[in-house]
Amino acid sequence: MLFAYTYVPHQMERMHRFINFIVYQIWCRAPKAGAFSLDLFDANPPLKEVMTSFAYGDTQAGDRFYTQVQAIYQSFSGLPRCEIAQFKRWHQGNNNLEDVCANSPRVHRARYADIALSHPKLSDQLAVFFKGLYSDSLLNLAALRDKIGDIANHYQAFVKRNKGDKCPFCGISDLLGEYHSKRDAYDHYLPKAIYPFNSINFRNLVPACHHCNSSYKTSKDPTYPPKDPAGATTRRKVFFPFAKAHSGIDIKVTLPHVNLEKMTPAEVALSFGPAGSAEQIETWKDVYGIEERYRAKLLGVDGKAWLVEVLDEWRWNEQSAGAEGKAPEKYLQDVSRHTQRSPYANSNFLKDSFLQGCKAVGLFDTVDQVVASA
Structure with missing residues (x-):
């Protein structure tokens, strides 16, 4: 949660x-x-x-x-x-x-x-x-x-x-x-x-x-995981929806290469924190299909649109000699700032993590590389 x-x-x-x-x-x-x-x-x-x-x-x-x-x-x-x-x-x-x-x-x-x-x-x-x-x-x-x-x-x-x-x-x-x-x-x-x-x-x-x-x-009981092959059941921790203290969830996106068109959902690595909420996070991911849904969003229309935004700003910045648009570094800084203020508006929390993952894999090293990937 x-x-x-x-x-x-x-x-x-x-x-x-x-x-x-x-x-x-x-x-x-x-x-x-x-x-x-x-x-x-x-x-x-x-x-x-x-x-x-x-x-x-x-x-x-x-x-x-x-x-x-x-x-x-x-x-x-x-x-x-x-x-x-x-x-x-x-x-x-x-x-x-x-x-x-x-x-x-x-x-x-x-x-x-x-x-x-x-x-x-x-x-x-x-x-x-x-x-x-x-x-x-x-x-x-x-x-x-x-x-x-x-x-x-x-x-x-x-x-x-x-x-x-x-x-x-x-x-x-x-x-x-x-x-x-x-x-x-x-x-x-x-x-x-x-x-x-x-x-x-x-x-x-x-x-x-x-x-x-x-x-x-659906009708899943979040406090019990699916039965293991032996049929055993064990209880598990789950987020309390009205917790007075909720530390939030950190998300990191790791991409295997720069070619998004050939990337499969299984290749997109998602890691979640903090470690102190690990059991609750695993339950949350299982119950709500979080990894499947986030990967689908990142590799779908939204993820590609986020990349196009970076590309367009970068082109305008280079074509205008810096008078218009933004270089990737500045654009990502602005996205991070918007995420801190409004993390869930426009899925900013995912957009920020995704673009940071794109940066880490070298997707913003050259304009031509972004053009080929977007």
Whole structure:
């Protein structure tokens, strides 16, 4: 992840607090609380109003929510104290996103597959419930929306605070911003298809560009690498999207020769730093197809256009005896300066690294050489 988001508090967080109440105060107390009824929600009047509306209303999504809460309550009612305690730890762990991303041994997280080992029916019930929470059919119900606001308003507040209009997961694709009437999708960083309890936690919901969200990450669990040939799985560190301290990523491009037309993506070497974030960087590259996408950009239209810019400036500089245009050294200095100020505008961070790689391989030694390569 090239840069971290700033977390934006919003009324929508109330939905997550409603779910926390249901987990801790309703389900986890089921063994001693008796039969399920609306009286169980007395300690949370706003949620009780929602549940009452769902219980006596005629909306399909509201009825489904109420029925599922009740069914899971009944499944919890037969659990012993030790298993209730385990579910509490799982709920807490899955919502401690920062420690999950850091692969902290303190975190007791759980996937549906983990729960299914001892509670297959309850795992299925939780999966249906939590996968359905993040849906327009539920969140747009008037009884609920009046309490929590709406997702479009959250997105507008989010992009106004997180200016830049670039996807932080790749840095090369735009995000729809505050001046658009539409919005990009939120990605469930820990996929809701794999993890219960956090599908409406806005620290697990991050705007991402279409390519990052739908073409590359899809439903991958970033905290687990693909299985090795032996079928073993190990956890790994991943960037936390809302980290307060993010050191950024350094990128170096190394080219094998000066003939770009005959260069293949595999020949373009990309190195990333800093070393202190090596594991997170490897995860990021794997999940979002970073090396493939960056190489494609460097050898495609954009990379060639960057070279043509250098060539044109150089020609004008020589033809005008220095009165117009820029020599390569001066042009690259300006690109580096623009990159320091606005690294992600116009993919400056890649442009700068690419042109430095071109310089290192000798591509700017003579005008004729640049002409032959561009």
